[in-house]
Amino acid sequence: MRVKAFLLAGALASAGPIAAQDTETRQLTDHQQMVHDIYRDIIGFRTARGHQQVDDMVAYLTKHLSDAGFAQEDLMVTDYDSDGEPTQGLIVRYRGDGSSGEKPIVMLAHMDVVDALPEDWDRDPFTLTEEDGYFFGRGTMDNKYGVANLVGTFIRLKDEGWTPNRDLYLAFSGDEETGMVSTRAQAKWIAENVDPAFVLNSDAGGTALDDEFKPLAMRVQAAEKTFATFELTVTNPGGHSSRPRSDNAIYELSAALLKLADHKFAVQATPLTRSYFAALGQSVPGELGNAMRAFAENPEDPAAVATLQSNPETVGMLGTTCVATMLRAGHAENALPQSATATVNCRIFPGIGVEQTQAELARVIGNDNVSFKLMAEVTESPVSVLRDDVRAAVAKSLAARYGKDIPIIPYMESGGTDGMHYRTLGYDTVAVSGGASRSQDMYAHGLNERANVDAFYSGLDHWTIILKELAGR
Numbered sequence: 001m002r003v004k005a006f007l008l009a010g011a012l013a014s015a016g017p018i019a020a021q022d023t024e025t026r027q028l029t030d031h032q033q034m035v036h037d038i039y040r041d042i043i044g045f046r047t048a049r050g051h052q053q054v055d056d057m058v059a060y061l062t063k064h065l066s067d068a069g070f071a072q073e074d075l076m077v078t079d080y081d082s083d084g085e086p087t088q089g090l091i092v093r094y095r096g097d098g099s100s101g102e103k104p105i106v107m108l109a110h111m112d113v114v115d116a117l118p119e120d121w122d123r124d125p126f127t128l129t130e131e132d133g134y135f136f137g138r139g140t141m142d143n144k145y146g147v148a149n150l151v152g153t154f155i156r157l158k159d160e161g162w163t164p165n166r167d168l169y170l171a172f173s174g175d176e177e178t179g180m181v182s183t184r185a186q187a188k189w190i191a192e193n194v195d196p197a198f199v200l201n202s203d204a205g206g207t208a209l210d211d212e213f214k215p216l217a218m219r220v221q222a223a224e225k226t227f228a229t230f231e232l233t234v235t236n237p238g239g240h241s242s243r244p245r246s247d248n249a250i251y252e253l254s255a256a257l258l259k260l261a262d263h264k265f266a267v268q269a270t271p272l273t274r275s276y277f278a279a280l281g282q283s284v285p286g287e288l289g290n291a292m293r294a295f296a297e298n299p300e301d302p303a304a305v306a307t308l309q310s311n312p313e314t315v316g317m318l319g320t321t322c323v324a325t326m327l328r329a330g331h332a333e334n335a336l337p338q339s340a341t342a343t344v345n346c347r348i349f350p351g352i353g354v355e356q357t358q359a360e361l362a363r364v365i366g367n368d369n370v371s372f373k374l375m376a377e378v379t380e381s382p383v384s385v386l387r388d389d390v391r392a393a394v395a396k397s398l399a400a401r402y403g404k405d406i407p408i409i410p411y412m413e414s415g416g417t418d419g420m421h422y423r424t425l426g427y428d429t430v431a432v433s434g435g436a437s438r439s440q441d442m443y444a445h446g447l448n449e450r451a452n453v454d455a456f457y458s459g460l461d462h463w464t465i466i467l468k469e470l471a472g473r
């Protein structure tokens with residue numbers, strides 16, 4: 001066991017209220033030291049698109065797992081071509097004795113990261129740096145904490161000689177942040193070969209902390225909106241600008257976009273979003289909190305809907321949104337435009353579908369000259385159930401880690417994670433990260449990504465407790 005001194009700073013000097021500074025000696029357990037070292041080492045791999053180091057990270061992880069006693073045949077490495085770039089995926093099987101008669105559990109993380117330019121960061125993004133109570137580095141949150149925590153948990157349980165009563169799997173993708181080619185292939189393989197009872201994702205959710213780093217609530221990602229981008233185009237024969245025609249591609253497209261600007265999709269409420277607002281409304285002050293509680297009570301309350309729709313933080317929870325994001329038109333200042341194209345990005349409410357959304361946009365525009373093109377493959381995924389057994393296991397982890405019960409709040413994400421590819425195949429998938437952060441410390445994908453050191457260590461028993469609950473009796 002190594003002993004390590006560190007400074008527990010309440011916050012970065014530049015951000016938020018500052019808690020009393022405090023020097024404390026942290027004695028790392030063997031387990032904490034091991035996970036810390038894995039975390040440090042894998043942050044050193046630049047697993048961003050263009051750098052091709054995912055395979056190095058896979059080799060590193062399989063070496064550690066194999067040293068811990070996982071058989072070669074249970075460490076499944078697959079090569080993928082992610083839109084022209086090689087990457088790898090890793091699936092790890094922890095064999096159970098089958099005594100529960102239950103189907104396996106699959107846990108997800110991704111090994112790739114969004115790239116980070118060292119010259120733009122205050123510290124090297126690919127060197128784990130501990131400073132002011134934070135770990136800095138690309139992937140400290142998204143999602144190398146999840147990888148290190150899950151791998152560390154498997155190694156710890158193996159060292160203990162523990163045998164689960166059902167099979168457990170880790171599925172680590174290699175291109176979650178870009179093409180998700182490995183994710184799709186792994187999800188298909190898992191469906192065909194494992195057919196799990198459910199899936200737990202390490203890449204979202206987690207404990208929300210208040211300004212003083214006290215736990216407020218455990219967020220559980222149970223649904224994701226569908227990301228779909230359309231190009232809307234008007235074409236025209238064009239001609240010389242000295243001889244304007246009665247029709248014009250730019251005017252026609254502009255008129256169509258103004259109709260979209262005024263359009264609001266139907267307000268939708270699901271048990272998930274209502275309970276989310278009911279819970280969050282307890283801690284959000286003022287008019288916004290009142291609106292959240294009123295909407296949870298009655299989703300047709302017009303004042304509550306107006307307040308939530310006018311707030312960028314909440315509008316996405318009330319239904320589908322579509323918004324113009326890019327525009328291009330014309331080819332010369334003295335020529336009539338032969339085409340005008342707008343990019344419209346939609347975040348579609350679960351259950352609505354891309355076709356229905358496109359049909360609604362077309363109906364609102366009401367002009368057959370506006371053509372629609374869907375820009376990329378879309379994954380639609382249903383809302384997942386937070387099962388009672390999973391909720392109970394998560395609650396047990398929270399109680400152990402924080403010494404008290406904290407509320408568990410399922411929510412719908414407007415972003416995208418590996419989870420949607422499992423949901424779309426029919427598997428209930430919830431993201432229940434062991435991480436914890438304050439909202440002002442969210443730097444995933446951005447500059448100077450960080451994770452609170454205290455929260456890092458306090459999350460390291462999370463998966464052990466959950467797995468012993470779900471696969472230990």
Ligand SMILES: [Zn+2]
Pocket residue numbers: 110142143176203417
């Ligand atoms: Zn992620």
